[in-house]
Amino acid sequence: MWHLFVNEIIKAFSKWRTYIGFGAIGVGVILAMWGFSIGGSSIQRDLLRRLGDEFITTGNLANGMWASYLLMNTLFIHIPFLITLMAGDVVAGEGTAGTFRIYLTRPVSRTRVLTSKLLATATYTGSIVLLLAILSLGLGNWWLGTGDVFIVDEQGILILPWDLALARFALAYLFAFYTMFTVAALTFLFSVMVTNAIGPIVGTMAIITVSGLLTIIQLDAFAWFQQHLFTTHFVLWQYAFRDPIPWEQVMDSVIHLGLYSASFVAVAFVLFRRKNVLT
Amino acid sequence: MNQLDLEVKEGEIFGFLGPNGSGKTTTIRLLLSLIRPTEGSARLFGQSIRREYPRYLRQVGALVDEADFYLNLSALTNLKLLARLHKGVDEARCREVLRLVGLEERAHDRVKTYSHGMCQRLGIAQALLHRPRLLILDEPTTGLDPQGMHEVRQMIRRFAHEEGMTIFLSSHLLNEVEQICTSMAVLNEGKLLVSGPVEQFLSAETATLTELQADPISAARTVLEGLPFVSQVEEQNGRLHFRVDHQHRPKVARALTEQAVEIYSLTPVSRLEDYFLSLFGSPDTGGELP
Numbered sequence: 001m002w003h004l005f006v007n008e009i010i011k012a013f014s015k016w017r018t019y020i021g022f023g024a025i026g027v028g029v030i031l032a033m034w035g036f037s038i039g040g041s042s043i044q045r046d047l048l049r050r051l052g053d054e055f056i057t058t059g060n061l062a063n064g065m066w067a068s069y070l071l072m073n074t075l076f077i078h079i080p081f082l083i084t085l086m087a088g089d090v091v092a093g094e095g096t097a098g099t100f101r102i103y104l105t106r107p108v109s110r111t112r113v114l115t116s117k118l119l120a121t122a123t124y125t126g127s128i129v130l131l132l133a134i135l136s137l138g139l140g141n142w143w144l145g146t147g148d149v150f151i152v153d154e155q156g157i158l159i160l161p162w163d164l165a166l167a168r169f170a171l172a173y174l175f176a177f178y179t180m181f182t183v184a185a186l187t188f189l190f191s192v193m194v195t196n197a198i199g200p201i202v203g204t205m206a207i208i209t210v211s212g213l214l215t216i217i218q219l220d221a222f223a224w225f226q227q228h229l230f231t232t233h234f235v236l237w238q239y240a241f242r243d244p245i246p247w248e249q250v251m252d253s254v255i256h257l258g259l260y261s262a263s264f265v266a267v268a269f270v271l272f273r274r275k276n277v278l279t
Numbered sequence: 280m281n282q283l284d285l286e287v288k289e290g291e292i293f294g295f296l297g298p299n300g301s302g303k304t305t306t307i308r309l310l311l312s313l314i315r316p317t318e319g320s321a322r323l324f325g326q327s328i329r330r331e332y333p334r335y336l337r338q339v340g341a342l343v344d345e346a347d348f349y350l351n352l353s354a355l356t357n358l359k360l361l362a363r364l365h366k367g368v369d370e371a372r373c374r375e376v377l378r379l380v381g382l383e384e385r386a387h388d389r390v391k392t393y394s395h396g397m398c399q400r401l402g403i404a405q406a407l408l409h410r411p412r413l414l415i416l417d418e419p420t421t422g423l424d425p426q427g428m429h430e431v432r433q434m435i436r437r438f439a440h441e442e443g444m445t446i447f448l449s450s451h452l453l454n455e456v457e458q459i460c461t462s463m464a465v466l467n468e469g470k471l472l473v474s475g476p477v478e479q480f481l482s483a484e485t486a487t488l489t490e491l492q493a494d495p496i497s498a499a500r501t502v503l504e505g506l507p508f509v510s511q512v513e514e515q516n517g518r519l520h521f522r523v524d525h526q527h528r529p530k531v532a533r534a535l536t537e538q539a540v541e542i543y544s545l546t547p548v549s550r551l552e553d554y555f556l557s558l559f560g561s562p563d564t565g566g567e568l569p
Contacts, residue, residue, distance in 0.1 A: 003363035003364070004363070004364070006363065007360050007363055007364075010352070010356070010360060011349055011352075011360070014349060014351040014352050015351065097347055097349070097350070098344075098345070098347030099347050099348065099349060100313070101313065101343045101344065101347060102346070102347065102348065102361060102402075102405055103361070103364075104311075104312070104313060105311045105312070105313065105336060105339070105341045105343070106336060106361065106364040106365065107333045107334065107336040107337040107364070107365065108333060108364050109332075109333050274315060276313070276314040276315060277308070277313040277314065278314070
């Protein structure tokens, strides 16, 4: 299995599209941090205005930790798109290129081949999330300075001390990887079904868009199924920044996303084992 | 496919022929487990193609259709990638097969810089990596120029004679099968029509195409066109080709001599195309199956 996995990593990193995700995160985080360094104080003023006269604050709220927290909102749309670029091509790309004819005529079962591709997809997904974490926290703290994380949301106000915040970021990014793996699994399933990578990418983003819309529109008619949409659980990473952490809600999201991922992967394996290689 | 039962002896170069749509590529893809049978069963080396393909594929090397590789990787990296899927195949073997197909000088060049002929040779190289007992080649000379075709055919002969490999060659080029195959089978609409040694289908007694070298050639042509049992008289490169049944050939010689035509040679041309035309009844296709 290790050899198969190494093969998939070599194949993936021989394509320029694999580097788009890393490049986009690098450029995006640098530009975002530069923007925060220029406009962070105005955001801080707006934030404090909302609090009125009830709080006296000292120090710099618009610090690297806070900027990193805001950048995690890219996990709703932007990071999923970058993940589909590789996950959509990992199986379909071989169909397009015709390379299944030399790869699948080897003494290796299709189950093992697909497992290695899934592991490579998971590795890529983890790398993208890890790069976002390292760049935003590392660059953010270096450029904007460090400090406590000041979070204002519908739950209220939460101030996390710097050292506790680091642990919460670690948990949040772990949740983020788990969530993004569901996106990767969906794209992976589409990639098994077709021989062109564009379809899985567009299909996944279309589903995320529609499901996301259904998630945020608060109508009684949607209430009965909203909790079961996988995009409803894209907020899993945010639970790491609550105090106390709502572990029941965490488990609910973990179960929902786990079931989605398992289903997508199971169907992908069934289809791939039966797939006729005609290209 | 319908009740296809082929016996290929070890060490043979076996030609697999049939018109377009006859099921040649389908058969090969089924054997290599690239496509699944809709019903029924098939076995290769006595093992089921549905469940036991990882086992028998250890003994099979294949080139199906055109040779497609990971274009951004070098030839050597492509082969090393495939070698990892076999036990006991190392980088030295990858370099060896590149040498066998004449690509060792271009081992480190990316495959996207290769010509079509080089890709086909690399395709044969990847099929040889694990020293298979059976080499399956599906139209290996497709798209090659005459020089390239000659080189590939030479390689096939070498693998069979020197490496002791059994070669299963699917082709619609009749002269290719005639030149290099020892046995063959003909497929049509998924069914096996005939199979056996190639010599069996090249018997001089059954051939009707005849070549005449004579002088003056115009007079010879006039004589032939006047004979009721002679048809399709054509002149090519100073010789006449025509069709006549075996038993009428002496009458042709007598008729020419009576008209003072000097005969230098009167030779039956044993061509596989003749046999196929009798099977499928199609007009002359220039050496290819329809």
